[in-house]
Amino acid sequence: MALTHRLHTTTRLALPRSEVFDFFSDAENLERITPPELDFEITTPRPIQIGEGALIDYRLGLFGVRFGWRTEIVRWEPPYRFIDQQVRGPYRRWHHTHSFVETDGPGGVATRMDDEVLWELPLSPAGELAYPLVRAQLARIFGYRQRAIRELLGGA
Template sequence: MTQWLPVPPEELFPFFSDAHNLERITPDLLRFEVLTPKPIDMREGTLIDYRLKVRGVPLRWRTRIEQWDPPRQFVDTQIKGPYQLWHHTHRFEPKDGGTTCTDIVRYRPPGGPLMGLINKLFVQRDVEMIFRHRAEVLEDLFGAQ
C-alpha cells in the first residue's frame, strides 16, 4: 500500500515511530492495545507487545524492530502472534513537498494445508481492511489531498 501525505518525512516519521499511535490508526473492532509501557526506545532490537482481538478471539502479539533508519524506513517482524510470518517494511520518501508512505507486508497465515483458503476467506480481507482504515485515519490526521 502506498499513500502520499502533505507532511515531510522528518515530521511524519516520529508519528509512525511511536508504537502507541497504532491504537489511533487501527480499527476499533480489533481492540488493539500496546502493552509495552511508554516511552518505547525505538531502535533495532526493540520488542513491542500488543493485545488485540481478531474476529472476537483475544490474541497477544510481539514484534521486534529489525531495521531502524529514521526518517526513511523501519522494519518490524512478528516474534509471537497470529501469523506464521509477519514482515512489515515502513518506507517514507520525500515527494512533492510531502511524503510517500509505502507499506510492504509479507505475511503467512496459520492453517497448514488450509492456509490458502483461510487467507482468501479471512486473512487477506482483514489485512486489506486494516490498511484501508489506516489510510483514512492518516488522511484525517495529516490532511492528505
C-alpha cells in the same frame, strides 16, 4: 511449505518526510490508526523507546478471539524506513516494511509512505483455506489505517 503473500499500500501526505517519520516513531500512534473493533492495546510499559531491537507487545481481538502479538523492530533507518516483524502472534510470518520517500506535492514538499507486508498463514497447507478471509480483513485494516493517517496528518 507455506505460501508467502504480499500486501502493499501507498499513502501520500502533504508533509515533509521527517514529520511523517516522527509520527511513526511514537509507538502509541499505532493505537490511533488501528480500527477500534480490533480492541487494539499496546501492553509494553511506556514510554517505548523505538529503535532496532525494540520489542513491542500488543493485545487485540479478531473474530471474537483475543490474542497477544509481539513484534520486533529489526531495521531502523530514520527517516527513510523501518521494518518490524512478528516474534509471536497469529501468523507464521509477518514482515512489515514502512518506507518514506519525500516528493514534490501540489503545495510544496510531500511524503509518499509505502507499507509492504510479507505474510504467511499458519498450519500450511490447510491454513491457506483462510486466505480469502484474512486477505480481505488485512485490506480493510490497512484501508482504515490509510484514512486515519490522512485524517491525523493531512492527506494529499
